Amino acid sequence: NWSFPPGRRVQSSKLSPTPPRLLTEEEYRLQGEVETRKALAELRSFCRSPEFSAWSTVSRIQSPKRFADFVGGASHVTPNEVSVHEREFGLESLFIDEQLFEEDDDDDDEDDEDSANDSFAG
Numbered sequence: 001n002w003s004f005p006p007g008r009r010v011q012s013s014k015l016s017p018t019p020p021r022l023l024t025e026e027e028y029r030l031q032g033e034v035e036t037r038k039a040l041a042e043l044r045s046f047c048r049s050p051e052f053s054a055w056s057t058v059s060r061i062q063s064p065k066r067f068a069d070f071v072g073g074a075s076h077v078t079p080n081e082v083s084v085h086e087r088e089f090g091l092e093s094l095f096i097d098e099q100l101f102e103e104d105d106d107d108d109d110e111d112d113e114d115s116a117n118d119s120f121a122g
Contacts, residue, residue: 040076047071 023031046052048071058064070076077085 044071044073 047054047057058067061067066074
């Protein structure tokens with residue numbers, strides 16, 4: 001700090017940090033896919049390494065064959081799991097959620113009108 005002139009120190013303390021740029025939905029999804037693939041590759045690599053205790057791990061998991069297939073390069077999710085995920089979190093679920101919220105908004109509008117009519121009737 002002593003190497004900077006006093007004015008420089010004051011100036012830098014007045015500047016606020018700029019907030020990071022937020023990701024778009026597409027960038028977020030893409031980054032998630034890239035990072036997931038990278039992490040799965042690292043996990044497979046570790047599971048093939050000499051430091052990995054295969055017997056200890058296999059004795060604690062429910063599906064040793066599925067785990068062995070994953071380490072061998074198979075997908076970490078089954079087609080059924082993908083289907084369930086798509087139903088719950090995919091575009092189809094977004095459309096259904098949107099419809100539900102629209103119906104809720106319509107109900108709220110009707111409730112507001114009913115309560116307004118009740119207050120004028122009394």
